Amino acid sequence: xxxxxxxxxxxxxxxxxxxxxxxxxxxxxxxxxxxxxxxxxxxxxxxxxxxxxxxxxxxxxxxxxxxxxxxxxxxxxxxxxxxxxxxxxxxxxxxxxxxxxxxxxxxxxxxxxxxxxxxxxxxxxxxxxxxxxxxxxxxxxxxxxxxxxxxxxxxxxxxxxxxxxxxxxxxxxxxxxxxxxxxxxxxxxxxxxxxxxxxxxxxxxxxxxxxxxxxxxxxxxxxxxxxxxxxxxxxxxxxxxxxxxxxxxxxxxxxxxxxxxxxxxxxxxxxxxxxxxxxxxxxxxxxxxxxxxxxxxxxxxxxxxxxxxxxxxxx
Numbered sequence: 055x056x057x058x059x060x061x062x063x064x065x066x067x068x069x070x071x072x073x074x075x076x077x078x079x080x081x082x083x084x085x086x087x088x089x090x091x092x093x094x095x096x097x098x099x100x101x102x103x104x105x106x107x108x109x110x111x112x113x114x115x116x117x118x119x120x121x122x123x124x125x126x127x128x129x130x131x132x133x134x135x136x137x138x139x140x141x142x143x144x145x146x147x148x149x150x151x152x153x154x155x156x157x158x159x160x161x162x163x164x165x166x167x168x169x170x171x172x173x174x175x176x177x178x179x180x181x182x183x184x185x186x187x188x189x190x191x192x193x194x195x196x197x198x199x200x201x202x203x204x205x206x207x208x209x210x211x212x213x214x215x216x217x218x219x220x221x222x223x224x225x226x227x228x229x230x231x232x233x234x235x236x237x238x239x240x241x242x243x244x245x246x247x248x249x250x251x252x253x254x255x256x257x258x259x260x261x262x263x264x265x266x267x268x269x270x271x272x273x274x275x276x277x278x279x280x281x282x283x284x285x286x287x288x289x290x291x292x293x294x295x296x297x298x299x300x301x302x303x304x305x306x307x308x309x310x311x312x313x314x315x316x317x318x319x320x321x322x323x324x325x326x327x328x329x330x331x332x333x334x335x336x337x338x339x340x341x342x343x344x345x346x347x348x349x350x351x352x353x354x355x356x357x358x359x360x361x362x363x364x365x366x367x368x369x
């Protein structure tokens with residue numbers, strides 16, 4: 055194979071990630087021609103509705119996966135936090151690159167921390183995971199839906215629509231927009247999304263040549279951590295519309311993981327930690343999920359999903 059076509063979304067961040075993968079592959083395989091194919095996903099088209107009300111999984115990946123299946127592209131580059139727990143038949147992950155900062159970032163014009171925000175301050179976020187944790191600590195704040203690419207969200211912050219916004223630190227770092235970051239939020243305060251900060255490469259499992267080309271990009275510690283987090287998500291059957299967070303860290307030969315499930319308003323939350331051998335990350339993720347389900351998480355999930363289903367039916 056002399057040419058590889060990479061499917062990517064068209065946002066500045068998605069293109070940065072695809073270009074990064076392209077440059078890494080070109081360095082590894084001189085003579086390889088790589089083309090980027092920009093594809094618009096459902097999540098890119100529907101920008102005036104909160105993610106929780108759009109419903110469904112794979113809002114930012116489905117069309118990219120269809121392009122692999124019909125042969126328009128050989129692979130797709132994703133933010134791992136956007137990738138559903140299950141893949142379409144015949145597709146899978148070929149590599150996960152070394153993780154960037156997995157934390158969330160607080161961006162503001164006038165305030166340097168969550169504690170400094172005045173009562174009733176408007177905080178922009180499209181994530182129920184962020185909303186639930188934010189309201190758990192600061193029930194006095196207003197969480198206002200905020201969609202669009204990173205630059206669009208920052209522009210609204212500059213225009214005074216919000217006192218602060220919350221974004222993934224990795225995306226802000228990659229785009230060089232750190233001047234608006236006032237604080238990186240410790241996972242003890244704001245537990246990241248499953249896969250946050252990691253870039254994944256999806257491909258056709260039957261395509262051995264593509265598998266060979268992308269395999270050297272895989273970062274094994276990140277792979278183990280993200281696999282544990284995704285197993286956690288799978289066991290909880292979670293998606294974008296459910297407040298679930300999970301973050302794993304590798305400590306020698308041991309994986310340490312924290313996970314949580316919360317109500318949308320943050321009033322109820324189950325947060326647990328568990329560790330296990332790094333050689334079996336899937337078992338760790340599943341076990342932590344079961345711990346949370348057994349300690350009240352199942353009831354929280356049932357309530358959240360019932361509420362979401364009603365909202366979707368009314369829209």
